Amino acid sequence: xxxxxxxxxxxxxxxxxxxxxxxxxxxxxxxxxxxxxxxxxxxxxxxxxxxxxxxxxxxxxxxxxxxxxxxxxxxxxxxxxxxxxxxxxxxxxxxxxxxxxxxxxxxxxxxxxxxxxxxxxxxxxxxxxxxxxxxxxxxxxxxxxxxxxxxxxxxxxxxxxxxxxxxxxxxxxxxxxxxxxxxxxxxxxxxxxxxxxxxxxxxxxxxxxxxxxxxxxxxxxxxxxxxxxxxxxxxxxxxxxxxxxxxxxxxxxxxxxxxxxxxxxxxxxxxxxxxxxxxxxxxx
Numbered sequence: 527x528x529x530x531x532x533x534x535x536x537x538x539x540x541x542x543x544x545x546x547x548x549x550x551x552x553x554x555x556x557x558x559x560x561x562x563x564x565x566x567x568x569x570x571x572x573x574x575x576x577x578x579x580x581x582x583x584x585x586x587x588x589x590x591x592x593x594x595x596x597x598x599x600x601x602x603x604x605x606x607x608x609x610x611x612x613x614x615x616x617x618x619x620x621x622x623x624x625x626x627x628x629x630x631x632x633x634x635x636x637x638x639x640x641x642x643x644x645x646x647x648x649x650x651x652x653x654x655x656x657x658x659x660x661x662x663x664x665x666x667x668x669x670x671x672x673x674x675x676x677x678x679x680x681x682x683x684x685x686x687x688x689x690x691x692x693x694x695x696x697x698x699x700x701x702x703x704x705x706x707x708x709x710x711x712x713x714x715x716x717x718x719x720x721x722x723x724x725x726x727x728x729x730x731x732x733x734x735x736x737x738x739x740x741x742x743x744x745x746x747x748x749x750x751x752x753x754x755x756x757x758x759x760x761x762x763x764x765x766x767x768x769x770x771x772x773x774x775x776x777x778x779x780x781x782x783x784x785x786x787x788x789x790x791x792x793x794x795x796x797x798x799x800x801x802x803x804x805x806x807x808x809x810x
Contacts, residue, residue, distance in 0.1 A: 553783070553790075577808070584643055595661075651740045671741045678730070735775070742763070773790075
């Protein structure tokens, strides 16, 4: 087992969210209906095989080692820009920003080497996985959407692996918009070190908030409905084609309703910004 990975026993679970879960309707409306897209968190049965997952998202220091070893240029470097945080929940394009920079486009100090790397695309995350596999002779990859939800849940059926609420004492989310009319928390307006807060029952850190994480799948708007119609699905890997890749977990700049275990998001494979990172799966 690689260092800082945990073995996860496979099993069957209910993927998605119940219709009445707080935040589900908001996700359908705000994330997708306003964009003219369809969206589904339809509950369905899934079986996953054993796998291992990194305890935390890939850090700035870890990504630096990859770049220094390979000379790799990220999509942000090749195209000359990324999306940064401007304050007041607004973002914008900024030239010259890449993985070396923080959420506001400033070069990251060494004190943030243990923060999750951001401004990395799905392409960049896959390149990192391929490098790790080549370096070690072992198979590393991004998690599937099903694996990540299974690992995040850690046996729970509630909106969060923390139960019916997610506070800013439990995760790095925007506490100005608390879940289900709970008390407000803090808004840190930055990432935090990858081992912040208590891990879930499997020993995984920040499966809610901090940075949204790339999954391997193409995003399918009604893919969950297709899975449900097929009965129990084993190791689903998403649609065979698509336009966007799946993101999961929510981030530091999102309210808790958008950090729920079942929440689905997606962007193009070359997209990058100040709140997207990734973690790895190891296949024994």
